[in-house]
Amino acid sequence: MSGEAMDTEPKTLEGLLRELNTLRERVRVLEASASARHQTEEALRQQGERLQALIANSLDDVAVLNSDGTVRFHSPSMGQVLGYSPDQQSLGSNALDFLHPDERPMAEEILTQVRAKPGVPFSFEMRARHADGTWHTMEVVLKNLIDDPSVGGILASFRDITERKLGEEARIRHAAALARAEELHRSRQRIVTVQESVRRDIAQQLHGSVQNRLILIMHRLTELERSAPTPETAAAMKDLRQRIEEIVDGYVRPISHRLYPSILRRGLVVALESLADQFEDTLPIEMNLDPELQKLERSAPRTIPEPVRLAAYRIAEEALTNAVKHAGGKPTTIELALFSHGWLRLVVQDSGPGFDPQRVETGLGTLAMQDYAEVVGGSCLIRSSEGSGTAVIATLPLSVPDALLPPKTLPSE
Structure with a gap:
């Protein structure tokens, strides 16, 4: 017995240790x-x-709506989005009541589509009433999660995009203004181009057909004068020939030249000198011409593109005409020089009484000078003050797009 007890006790201890472990x-x-x-x-x-x-x-307001649009839950950010205080954010109100009346029917239609298509997000923009009474543009996303037990409604997120929309509208207005300005520039360019084309055609007709026909008549009258049967007839033929010669020299050629100055073929410097000569009887003019430009044009008269030569000539012509009208025959200076790299500067400065540009309405002559400059990519400024005379300053490029170059050359002199 004692031997069996001795054998059983160690086994029980080991079992206890195992259970303990x-x-x-x-x-x-x-x-x-x-x-x-x-x-x-x-x-x-x-x-x-x-x-x-x-x-x-969040910048977004998150809400859970019932199927009819009533609010079951909304995030605290509603105060940041639409400005409503906690006591104004009562649950149970209908989200549709915050929308602009003009847009509520569309919102109701969208809500119907949301109910019919669970799990499909619908994005749209609506105007909602801010707490301050103004209407803000909201970006809205609705998603039907009524069958999702963790949501149990229509999940809605709202973001105020008013500033973004205003920025977009401002950019659109700016782009439209730029487009209008560009179209205006093109229109002015077309007007100037057509005007000069018509002038050139008329000048060519006067210089060519009309003048040549008159010269032929003059030669025929000379022949008739020599073979006239009586001295009286010869004298009448001579008088008629002289009258026609006066018309050619006094009207046809000057008008042709004014319509289109063919002397521009010889360069801008020569053309401006010729223009100054036309005003010498009414206006003392001093010429300050860039020696480098003179040298350049002597070797290559067409260094300056024809549209730029024409623009400079027309601007100087209008400025001198204004000096005759307003400067009272006082000295006027024409300056022409290369300015910076690739630019030409023309300045016509008179010694007249001047004027206050703020008080004088811009005239057609000034607009025409600005048009000529802007068409070739330059600018024309009028600087004047009372008692200090008037300066017309044109800055013109020495290169222009090929589209501005004329299809044919200037008429010969």
């Missing part, structure tokens, strides 16, 4: 599981706090 292992596993669960719960808590903070401070 097993319990220790189970405790360790439970402790590890509890720690993991605690960590998971802490992570979920932190994630929930972050999500709540994001919703509360």
Whole structure:
């Protein structure tokens, strides 16, 4: 008996030790599981706090709506989006009541489509009433999650895009203004181009057909004068020939030249000198011409493109005409020089009484000078003050697009 008891006791002790180890292992596993669960719960808590903070401070307002549009839940950010205080954000109100009356029918139609298509997002823009009474443009996204037990309604997000829309509208207006300005520039360019084309055609007709026919008549009258049967007839023929010669020299050629200055073929410097000679009887003019430009044009008269030569000539012509009208025959200076790289500057300065540009309406002559300059990509400024005379300053490029170059050359002199 005692021997059997001695054999049984060690076995029972070993069993107890094994059970003890097993319990220790189970405790360790439970402790590890509890720690993991605690960590998971802490992570979920932190994630929930972050999500709540994001919703509360979001630029979007998040809401859950019933199928008829009544509000079941809305985020605290509604105050930031539409300016409503907590006591104004009562649940149970209908989201459609915040919309502009003109846009509510469309919103109701969209809500019907949302109800019919669960899980499909619908995006649109609507005007909503801000707490201050103004209408703000909202970007709205609706998604039917009524069957989702975690939501149980229509998820709605609202973002105020008023500033973005105003910016877009401003950009559109700016683009439209630029387009109108560009179209105006092209229109002015077409007007100037057509005007000069008509002038050139008339000048060619006067210089060519009309003048040549008159010269032929003059030669015929000379022949008739020589063979006239009586001195009286010869004298009449001579008088008629002289009258026609006066018309050619006094009217046809000057008008042809004024219509289109063919002397521009010889260069801008020569053309401006010729223009100054035309005003010498009414206006003392001093010429200050860039020696480098003179040398350049002597070797290559067409260094300056024809449209630029013509623009400079027309501007100088209008400025001198104004000097005759307003400067009372006082000295006037014409300056022409290369300016910077690839630019030409023309200045016509008179010694007249001047004027206050703020008090004088811009005339057609000034607009015409500006048109000529702008058509070739330059500018023309008028500077004047009372008692200090008037300066016309044109800055013109030495190169122009091929589209501005004329299809044919200037008429010969």
